[in-house]
Amino acid sequence: MPKNKAVGxxxxxxxxxxxxxxxxxxxxxxxxxxPRDRMVTIGRAVLSALSSARELGTPFxxxxxxxxxxxxxxxxxxxxxxxxxxxxxx
Amino acid sequence: MPATVQARSPSEVTPPDPxxxxxxxxxxxxxxxxxxxxxxxxxxxxxxxxxxxxxxxRILSRLPSRPEVRIATCATRALxxxxxxxxxxxxxxxxxxxxxxxxxxxxxxxxFPTLKTVAITALSDQQYRxxxxxxxxxxxxxxxxxxxxxxxxxxxVDALLTQGVREGGFRGIQSKxxxxxxxxxxxxxxxxxxxxxxxxxxxxxxxxxxxxIDAEVQDLVGEEAFKQIFGWKNGNFELxxxxxxxxxxxxxxxxxxxxxxxxxxxxxxxxxxxxxAGEDPGMARALRPLAEVRGVESLxxxxxxxxxxxxxxxxxxxxxxxxxxxxAAFQALGExxxxxxxxxxxxxxxxxxxxxxxxxGQELMAGxxxxxxxxxxxxxxxxxxxxxxxx
Numbered sequence: 001m002p003k004n005k006a007v008g009x010x011x012x013x014x015x016x017x018x019x020x021x022x023x024x025x026x027x028x029x030x031x032x033x034x035p036r037d038r039m040v041t042i043g044r045a046v047l048s049a050l051s052s053a054r055e056l057g058t059p060f061x062x063x064x065x066x067x068x069x070x071x072x073x074x075x076x077x078x079x080x081x082x083x084x085x086x087x088x089x090x
Numbered sequence: 091m092p093a094t095v096q097a098r099s100p101s102e103v104t105p106p107d108p109x110x111x112x113x114x115x116x117x118x119x120x121x122x123x124x125x126x127x128x129x130x131x132x133x134x135x136x137x138x139x140x141x142x143x144x145x146x147x148r149i150l151s152r153l154p155s156r157p158e159v160r161i162a163t164c165a166t167r168a169l170x171x172x173x174x175x176x177x178x179x180x181x182x183x184x185x186x187x188x189x190x191x192x193x194x195x196x197x198x199x200x201x202f203p204t205l206k207t208v209a210i211t212a213l214s215d216q217q218y219r220x221x222x223x224x225x226x227x228x229x230x231x232x233x234x235x236x237x238x239x240x241x242x243x244x245x246x247v248d249a250l251l252t253q254g255v256r257e258g259g260f261r262g263i264q265s266k267x268x269x270x271x272x273x274x275x276x277x278x279x280x281x282x283x284x285x286x287x288x289x290x291x292x293x294x295x296x297x298x299x300x301x302x303i304d305a306e307v308q309d310l311v312g313e314e315a316f317k318q319i320f321g322w323k324n325g326n327f328e329l330x331x332x333x334x335x336x337x338x339x340x341x342x343x344x345x346x347x348x349x350x351x352x353x354x355x356x357x358x359x360x361x362x363x364x365x366x367a368g369e370d371p372g373m374a375r376a377l378r379p380l381a382e383v384r385g386v387e388s389l390x391x392x393x394x395x396x397x398x399x400x401x402x403x404x405x406x407x408x409x410x411x412x413x414x415x416x417x418a419a420f421q422a423l424g425e426x427x428x429x430x431x432x433x434x435x436x437x438x439x440x441x442x443x444x445x446x447x448x449x450x451g452q453e454l455m456a457g458x459x460x461x462x463x464x465x466x467x468x469x470x471x472x473x474x475x476x477x478x479x480x481x
Contacts, residue, residue, distance in 0.1 A: 009428060009429050009430030010427065010428040010429065012427075012429070038427060041423065041426060041427070042423065042427070045419050045420060045422075045423045048419060049416050049419060049420070049435075049437070052412055052415065052416070053412065053416075053437065053439075056405065056408055056409070056412055057405075058439065058442055059173075059439050059440075060437040060438060060439040060442075061174075061438065061439050061440060062436075062437065062438045062439075063435070063436070063437045063438075064435065064436045064437075065420045065423070065424075065432065065434075065435050066432070066433040066434045066435070066436070066468075066471075067424050067427075067429035067430050067431065067432055067433065068429070068430025068431050068433065069428070069429045069430035070427070070429045070430075072429075088430075
């Protein structure tokens with residue numbers, strides 16, 4: 001009988017990238033194997049959270065999402081953001 | 091959103107200089123090397139006199155707490171710096187062209203409730219002084235000129251910087267009681283509404299032409315309400331414009347009202363000690379253990395669709411919506427990335443910091459004291475998650 005394969009979070013590379021306020025990637029230190037569309041998806045979520053907080057009158061300069069597999073930390077850059085991807089230590 | 095703060099900004103972001111204050115307004119790093127974690131505090135000095143700024147930058151950066159000192163020669167520049175960087179203390183001249191120190195203080199107090207403020211002026215005027223204190227400053231002083239005055243000024247600033255989180259007192263009148271605050275307003279014959287909040291409680295005192303004419307808190311009005319508010323030992327206050335149409339329910343002189351209230355407070359003190367934040371009578375039971383977590387200053391717990399409990403949160407309904415949408419968006423992102431369960435979302439700004447958690451079908455937004463560093467914010471988040479897990 002085949003053994004059940006353990007299912008856990010995906011492995012993430014370490015690096016950072018900058019995303020413009022329009023959601024396009026400006027510069028990245030992440031390896032080329034990390035899909036660009038994932039970077040855009042993360043960037044959109046971050047920019048949306050930062051802009052909705054701004055609209056509420058409580059602008060944030062830093063935002064971090066802590067997942068079991070990765071930490072996504074972003075700093076506001078005048079409407080855009082620099083995003084740091086840090087895999088969690090197991 | 092909460093009136094709490096966690097100040098961390100990207101140091102690489104330089105605020106714009108929309109006022110074009112010129113090169114003399116360029117903020118400079120203070121000579122004092124701040125201790126790790128910025129424990130020495132950060133001071134922003136605003137004055138339109140560059141010579142004064144330079145002199146006081148040097149003096150203050152040598153204080154025992156070794157603060158980092160930055161300077162600005164115009165209000166616009168100062169406000170931009172406050173928006174983009176964390177500061178412990180703002181020192182401002184009151185008389186300046188275009189935007190004066192009072193306007194800066196009002197703006198700074200609204201945006202950064204925990205920022206300590208000092209007003210300095212070359213004028214010796216009692217009414218000016220009363221107005222400055224009424225605007226919620228921590229210290230009012232004439233510009234020091236002699237070596238002794240400079241030394242005393244430095245000691246006062248150092249004391250403000252090294253003072254920890256206040257255990258009592260009203261924000262803005264930190265070394266003063268509500269009694270002092272009302273006395274200042276009445277002596278100045280002002281017409282104001284004093285709005286005082288403490289956790290989820292809100293009280294109002296109407297002052298008209300230097301007389302206390304009415305008060306309101308929960309379902310109490312008049313003297314009863316005044317005495318209830320007067321018994322609060324801490325909270326936040328805001329001075330609103332007076333309301334001449336307010337019906338008068340308090341007729342006695344303010345001095346006797348203050349005296350009566352102080353007496354009632356003394357009599358009740360032994361039987362009814364001032365409850366701490368965790369025992370705020372207006373706080374929902376479910377929030378009480380969460381409020382005891384170190385650094386927590388406000389809470390919003392969403393228990394079901396459209397139902398939530400909050401404590402110390404302004405715009406609770408809008409904040410609940412933002413919390414729900416943000417958590418949903420990052421949960422969806424986690425699923426799309428296969429990043430594993432979302433443990434927490436932390437967001438920090440120059441005037442506030444929050445931790446968002448989702449557990450057992452409940453969603454929590456906790457406002458965290460801005461003096462907490464990133465590690466402490468994370469620890470607070472873990473502790474809050476443990477409490478939520480027990481629900």
